[in-house]
Amino acid sequence: MSICCQELFALPSLKSLKLIAGKEGLDRNIRWVYAAEVIEDVTELTQWLHGGELVIITGIGIRNKEAVFIELMEKIHEKNLAGLIVCIGPYIEKIPTSVIELANTFNIPLFTLPWEVPLVEVTQDICTYLIHRERQCNEVEQFLQQILFLEGENSKSLKEQAALIGHDFDQSHRVIVIKLDNFASFIKDNQMKESTVIAFKKEFQQIIENFLKDTYKGFSLFVNDAIIMLVNGEIFDKQMLRTTLSLLQEKIQQGIGLTASIGIGTKYNQLSQYRKSMEEARQALKVSNQKNHKNEIIFYEEMGIFSLLGEVENLKVLKKIHKRMLIPLYEYDKINETHLVETLKRFLENSKNMHATAKQLFIHRNTLKYRLEKIEQLTGYALNNQEDCFHFQLAYYIHDFFKE
Structure with missing residues (x-):
């Protein structure tokens, strides 16, 4: 450091x-x-x-x-x-x-x-100041490793260690994870040597450390090509935090020429909960990556059902649901130049209200009725069945989850 x-x-x-x-x-x-x-x-x-x-x-x-x-x-x-x-x-x-x-x-x-x-x-x-800062950095990294990755540490012991590095954890904290977009491809495309990659990562980390000094009293740790930040959760509200992190994204892009996506975990009061905040931040990034988004800021608590979809390890399960519920409609639309996929989506968004859906799609009520009957015929599912409608809605969420 x-x-x-x-x-x-x-x-x-x-x-x-x-x-x-x-x-x-x-x-x-x-x-x-x-x-x-x-x-x-x-x-x-x-x-x-x-x-x-x-x-x-x-x-x-x-x-x-x-x-x-x-x-x-x-x-x-x-x-x-x-x-x-x-x-x-x-x-x-x-x-x-x-x-x-x-x-x-x-x-x-x-x-x-x-x-x-x-x-x-x-x-x-x-030189003494540099050595002191390096020692302090090592102590902070060890502390972060303990609270975020090691099990069995009691809160009292962790608070004592926190006091030694001069930080008060009485207020809530949250974990923020920052990862460079397409970093592996960037290394490969530029045929970067290991020494160059190391220097590049150090520059990335230094940008984060400068940001923390300027805006937060927080800590950072470099793990698996990502920066993990532990910051005071009471300093900014969510909108201000989003604005501040957008400025950080600009600094990263100006400094090293790459965009970065940022996942933000929920703020918690207990040291033992910080690991949960980190996993949430990582999950937010995982979903963003799955959707092929770049330069994004994602709050875990704003992800809704996508946080649930992101927890599914076997993505084939999600793809099967999507295929079973919607692929027949996509194929029919493609062959016949119809709009069944959009019609069903609007119908569900309008809580199955025929009048509101027809008005939104600029079609006659009878035309809407015909389309809905065709959807039931092609899929084998009934739109008056609540469980079937839930599966349709889930399929649309899965579509958005995988959408590029």
């Missing part, structure tokens, strides 16, 4: 740190710090950096050479580094305007630090 540039201002040795440019990039993540006291060759300096490093320079080797400064900023952008801290003193008196403009263009945080601040204290503070 990394930290973002915005958090640098809270470190003791960086009280005199000033942001000169790149304000829009303060959410860029710092994975490590690299102090370059002497710069002889910019390309050589950056060739061993992998992305996410915060670079600190004293100016030795650069002095006030504007061209070298610009080259360095371009390399920072090219290598996707976190940002640049420039020590202002005998070698660099001020940062050229062209470099400031470039930092703003690239959204790269550009800071200044007085020469008198010992770099050893700065690097020590940042």
